[in-house]
Amino acid sequence: MQADLILKSTAIFTSTGDETLAGAVAVTGGKIVYVGPVEGAGALKGPDTRVLDLGGSMLAPGFHDSHLHFFLSAIYDSPCVVFCEGRSEQDCVDALAPLAAVRPKEEWLVCHGWYHPLWADPREPSKQSLDAVYPDRPVAMTSGDLHTLWLNSKGLERLGLTPDSVPPEGGRYGKDENGQLTGLLYEAASDEALPKVFAFSEAETCSAYRAFVKKLNAQGITSVCDMSTMAGSGPDLVREDIYLRLQQAGQLTVRVHMFPTLLDDLSRPQWMRRTFTGETLRFCGVKQFSDGVSSTHTAYLKEPYSNAYFPGDRGCTVTPPETLRRLVLKAAQQGFPVRIHTIGDEAIHQALDYFEEARAKYGPLPAGQNCLEHLENFQPADIARLRELDVLAACQPPHMVLDPEGVERDLGPQRARYMWPFCTYERLGVKYAFGTDSPVVGIGSMNVLYDAVTRQSPVDGSPKGGWQPHEKITAAQALRAYTRGSAMAAGRLSELGTIEPGKLADLVVLDKNLLAIDPQEILSARVVMTLLGGEIVYQAD
Known part of the structure; x- marks a missing residue:
């Protein structure tokens, strides 16, 4: 067998362990066919094989933003x-x-x-x-x-x-x-x-999507999960029609995993599950909201906010609990993975109860992954329940450093200790994934990794030593959450997220080995090249 492409590097991070290895990765037909010593790749080199020697540049799985809102991200980044x-x-x-x-x-x-x-x-x-x-x-x-x-x-x-x-x-x-x-x-x-x-013309919307795809590729991002933005029963903004236009024009150079709104009427998810099964554009589940956000005291808490607006101010649910429970059970009966926006500790607790009931009644999902989104503060015992119920925590590290002082005003120092508990996830064996929630924050991939590892603001490095530093993780752990973890969130770990034979050759090349530098240098690392299915979709000047 002759490889189409062989990449050599002294710093290959496969996302299956904690170290890099020196060697080569060979690609044929858009898939990885070999990972190992350089000598072993020699047998796959033919007259038409392209060989790229990356030297000490880091070769890793393509980054996967496990939670963003594509329509809003694209439009907000446009001249509109x-x-x-x-x-x-x-x-x-x-x-x-x-x-x-x-x-x-x-x-x-x-x-x-x-x-x-x-x-x-x-x-x-x-x-x-x-x-x-x-x-x-x-x-x-x-x-x-x-x-x-x-x-x-x-x-x-x-x-x-x-x-x-x-x-x-x-x-x-x-x-x-x-x-x-x-x-x-x-x-x-x-x-x-x-x-x-947002009733923009189709031409404006398509132009915004094309530009945003290029921006994603320039950040080393090869996959995204496009999450519905609509709470309640409103229409969502997952635009499969725009994706199809870009795909037909050969301009969809990122894999898109669609999660439309979970409603009582499941006809759209059922149609999307039958229709979008390709390697690039795929339906992967449904999404709903439990609560709101802490900054407006709409995140739902077990105990009142520390700076309560009124006596008994615990926030609120966006979707009534009994409605959300019914929707989760209905989706489980149909085998749909469900992702739920949960920020407050009581919202998380209730959502886990619904998943537990659904699992007891209908068994484990036949395919895909149930997830909770954001999970900003916990009733401590619920962290272990994530593992016990096989529920993945989809997190956005940049949220953590937006306004930590405001978070502590809202919740107080004791509850703040259980916020964004990445190290605890590692210790307890909880599945977790990284993303941005773009356009809430930008899609900067180095910001995602820097924030997770240092728990400091990329703007001014505050707070010194990191916010809640006991929950810091290593660069290797952060990279796994942003690649392997996000592939799990999309239900595609068998195809994406690691550098292993048989996986799709979605890869990123960085100018620095993130495992060999001081964490403070992560922000200065740059994407040199991004490959989707072994094809270069971005290359730095």
Whole structure:
């Protein structure tokens, strides 16, 4: 057998252990056929074999973002939307000016990224500041965590919302002391509005997807899990139609694993399971929400928040518990893997109860992997239950360093000790995977690894020594979570996630051996090359 490609490196990380090896990897027909000493690859070299000597550059499995929102990531990264985190409400209003100058006046002005807990005055914004500048055109400002939508009066009018409007289950319309709409839509109310706001043309959407695919490849990312963004019963934004257009044009150079919304009506997941079974575009399960986020006290806790807004403030469920239980059992009966957004400790506890009941009633999944998403704080005994129930923890290390001081204000120092417990996962044998939740944070692959290993901000290196340093992990463990772990989350470990014979040749080449450098140097590492099925889809200049 003649190999199409042979890659030599003195630092091959297969994601099956803790060390790198010196040797070669051979690829034929898009799959790995050999991993071992350089001499052994010689028998596979033919006259047409391409040989790349990478020297000391690290060769690893392609990175796999186990949780992102593709539509929003692509659109937010496009000329259709402006980004602004800002230091104030007015900063975000001012940021719209360049977009307002080029977008048609009848179309929405959209901004993403505001996060009021980090503002100098951490009060929530309102429609008044937007109305003062944009009284005659609709404006929508999505929060950095994607759980709140901030509208002006024209935007509320465009959506047909009035003080008498009834929000969807699991959602809320903000109102002032006079009962008037503030312009803020929370949780399911925001989710319901998003598809109407993001009604961009097909040409704009396809262009945004193409650009985002290239951006993923430049980060060494060869696979993603595209998660539904919709809570409750609203439509989701998993756009299989756009993926098909890109695939037909030969422009889908990342493997996409689709997780649409879990509803009572399972006809769409059933159709997608029959239809999308390919190596590049595949249906892998369904997704729902249990709770919200800690920053707005909508993550669901067993005990009240340390800085409670009112007596007994424990957050809330976005999907009513009995509804979510029914949906999980219904999906289990049909053999669908389920992934559930759970941030608060009581949301996690309840979701594990539902998985336990489903497993007792219908047995283990025939294929795929049940997962909990985010898992920011725990009732300690529930960490071991993840392993006992074979539930994978899908985590996003960059979330951990966004606002650790805010987390401790919300939960207090004792509960904070059980947040993002990566080292405990390793010790207890819990399956876990890494991703970003893009566009909540960017897709930077080195940030994912740096944050997990150092538990420090990539911006300023704070806090010194790392936040909750007892939960630090090694670079090898972080790489496994970002490759092998994410392949498990997608239910594709037999095909992806490690460098082994028989696996698809999805690979990344880094200019530094991450296992041989100081963790502080991880951020300076660069992707040299990305390969999908043995074909180069990105190469640095």
